[in-house]
Amino acid sequence: MRSICLYFQVHQPFRLRTYRFFDIGNNHDYFDDYANRFIMQQIAEKCYLPANKVLMENIRKHGEKFKVSFSISGTALEQFEMYAPKVIESFQKLAKTGCVEFLSETYYHSLVSLKNKNEFTTQVKMHAAKIKELFGHKPKVFRNTELIYSDEIGNMVYDMGYKTMITEGAKHILGWKSPNFLYCSAVNPKLKLLLKNFQLSDDIAFRFSERRWSEYPLTAEKYAGWLNALGPKAEVVNLFMDYETFGEHQWAETGIFDFLKALPNAVLASTDFKFKTLSEVSESLQPVAPLNVPYPISWADEERDLTAWLGNELQDEAFNKIYGLEEKVRKCKNEDILRLWRFLQVSDNFYYMCTKWFSDGEVHKYFNPYNSPYEAFINYMNVLSDFAIKVDENCIKIIQTAVTEKPLKTNAVKKPAAKKPAAKKPVVKKTAVKKTVTKKTSVKK
Numbered sequence: 001m002r003s004i005c006l007y008f009q010v011h012q013p014f015r016l017r018t019y020r021f022f023d024i025g026n027n028h029d030y031f032d033d034y035a036n037r038f039i040m041q042q043i044a045e046k047c048y049l050p051a052n053k054v055l056m057e058n059i060r061k062h063g064e065k066f067k068v069s070f071s072i073s074g075t076a077l078e079q080f081e082m083y084a085p086k087v088i089e090s091f092q093k094l095a096k097t098g099c100v101e102f103l104s105e106t107y108y109h110s111l112v113s114l115k116n117k118n119e120f121t122t123q124v125k126m127h128a129a130k131i132k133e134l135f136g137h138k139p140k141v142f143r144n145t146e147l148i149y150s151d152e153i154g155n156m157v158y159d160m161g162y163k164t165m166i167t168e169g170a171k172h173i174l175g176w177k178s179p180n181f182l183y184c185s186a187v188n189p190k191l192k193l194l195l196k197n198f199q200l201s202d203d204i205a206f207r208f209s210e211r212r213w214s215e216y217p218l219t220a221e222k223y224a225g226w227l228n229a230l231g232p233k234a235e236v237v238n239l240f241m242d243y244e245t246f247g248e249h250q251w252a253e254t255g256i257f258d259f260l261k262a263l264p265n266a267v268l269a270s271t272d273f274k275f276k277t278l279s280e281v282s283e284s285l286q287p288v289a290p291l292n293v294p295y296p297i298s299w300a301d302e303e304r305d306l307t308a309w310l311g312n313e314l315q316d317e318a319f320n321k322i323y324g325l326e327e328k329v330r331k332c333k334n335e336d337i338l339r340l341w342r343f344l345q346v347s348d349n350f351y352y353m354c355t356k357w358f359s360d361g362e363v364h365k366y367f368n369p370y371n372s373p374y375e376a377f378i379n380y381m382n383v384l385s386d387f388a389i390k391v392d393e394n395c396i397k398i399i400q401t402a403v404t405e406k407p408l409k410t411n412a413v414k415k416p417a418a419k420k421p422a423a424k425k426p427v428v429k430k431t432a433v434k435k436t437v438t439k440k441t442s443v444k445k
Contacts, residue, residue: 003236003276003284004227004267005194007166008243009143010048010072011109012040012079013348015369019382025389030340037083044084047247052090054246054257058264059099066264067099067275070243071143074107074127075346077134088134095135101277102131104139104162110345111309113144113153114296115323123342124160140279141166145347147196147240147299148306151187151292158191164282166240169195170297170304177289180234184287192282193291196240196299200226205241209254217255220262224270235288236281237273240299301356309350314377319350321384325391332394340387352376 017032058066072091080087094100106112107127112120128139142162144153149167157165169179179195203223207213215222227237242249250256267273276284300308310319322344329341353373370376 002234002273003281004273005236005238005276005278005281006068007238007240007278008068008070009241010070010076010243012043012076013109013346014075014079014343015039016349016379016383019379019386021382024382024386028386028390030383030387036079040079040083043244043248044087046252047244048084048087049090050252050257051243051246051260052087052094054261055094058261059094059097062264062268064099065268065275067101067277067280069101069103069141069278071103071105073105073109074130075109075343077130092135095137101141101279102135102137102139103141103143103166103278104128104131105143106145108342108345109145109347110342111145111148111319111347111350112345113148113156116326117156119326120156121160140164141282148296149293150296151185151294153296154185154191155188158188163190164192164194164279166194166196166238166278168297168299168304169198172304173291173293173297178234180230180237181288182236182282182285183289183291186290186292189287189290192287194236194238194278194281196238198299200237201239201241204239204259205245205249208250208256208259218259220259220266221270223263224266227267227271227273235285307356308354309347312353312355314353314355314373315350318353318377318380318384321381325388328391328395332391332398334394337391337394344383344387349380353380
């Protein structure tokens with residue numbers, strides 16, 4: 001039996017407010033609450049609620065024959081709770097059907113896997129706990145931020161107890177091999193790898209409404225024909241994309257919701273593919289070959305590497321500065337400061353600084369709220385400068401508190417110690433000696 005996996009990423013960052021140099025040291029409010037509320041409620045109405053409604057209709061129609069998988073970042077979940085609780089409720093209803101799987105990832109959708117193993121592990125545990133709390137589901141499959149993967153990251157993920165991880169089917173890694181199989185890590189064969197078929201995924205996510213595309217318009221029946229054209233050897237087709245594809249990136253007017261609604265019926269009726277969750281495919285298939293990935297890959301841009309987030313000096317400086325504050329942040333022993341530090345790690349902050357304006361330029365412009373990468377960099381660094389001041393102020397308070405408390409305790413001990421020597425000066429022994437000498441003298445006479 002051949003499988004098709006529908007996987008959707010759900011992520012919305014907390015937008016930073018415009019932070020000018022004259023705010024530094026005076027205003028520690030870094031996030032634009034109005035913009036975050038407006039954007040989240042807008043996308044909820046355009047994407048999350050109608051898309052979840054379509055999925056629920058498909059599940060009711062096809063039952064267990066239709067299944068999907070989600071990875072929802074902790075920052076997105078918090079915004080749902082704050083600004084769009086109906087979205088949480090709709091995901092909870094989907095979870096109760098048993099046809100939806102929730103994956104594990106970093107809570108803050110960060111690049112921490114490239115920098116700090118302990119913090120990486122902490123954020124993954126935080127996310128798994130949140131998924132369990134909201135949906136009653138314990139994640140079995142791991143999906144790193146932006147599908148970032150390397151052999152080293154795979155080892156860290158396996159050490160956390162995950163046996164399966166998903167990543168990009170990058171050409172420079174696969175070579176002649178096909179992404180339509182289950183693979184494993186070359187360094188740790190016990191870690192299974194499911195790879196995105198980027199050609200078929202991007203046909204929906206990026207090319208669906210492109211009128212200049214030779215395959216426009218794309219219908220569910222045509223798409224099912226492409227699946228059949230893969231040949232009988234393909235064991236699994238992984239379609240990974242942003243959930244915002246439906247209604248936000250591809251507007252409802254393009255027919256994207258009609259396509260999503262018709263796809264299960266077209267696949268089930270005219271192909272031998274069956275919809276499965278990622279964990280089901282991992283359990284049913286055996287790896288066909290190991291993959292060696294010494295350097296990190298991702299699902300971004302033509303290069304499928306890290307240059308979307310760490311490809312220029314601006315990004316590198318910002319990235320190193322936020323993680324360079326870790327030691328001071330932890331010394332503060334302040335949960336609010338620790339939480340702020342983690343929110344500032346969100347990968348989107350570095351994505352906005354990308355200077356790649358070639359084949360992928362339009363994609364970066366679409367997601368970017370800033371007029372230029374330099375503007376994004378200046379704003380972020382202003383925030384970090386103020387945050388550094390906030391951290392230093394907190395550390396100084398801790399030191400001052402410790403200094404003022406210690407002298408009081410020391411003085412209380414010293415006072416009784418000074419009195420004791422004065423009390424211990426009896427002349428008893430000297431008197432006894434004199435008496436003894438007197439006796440000895442009388443004997444000599």
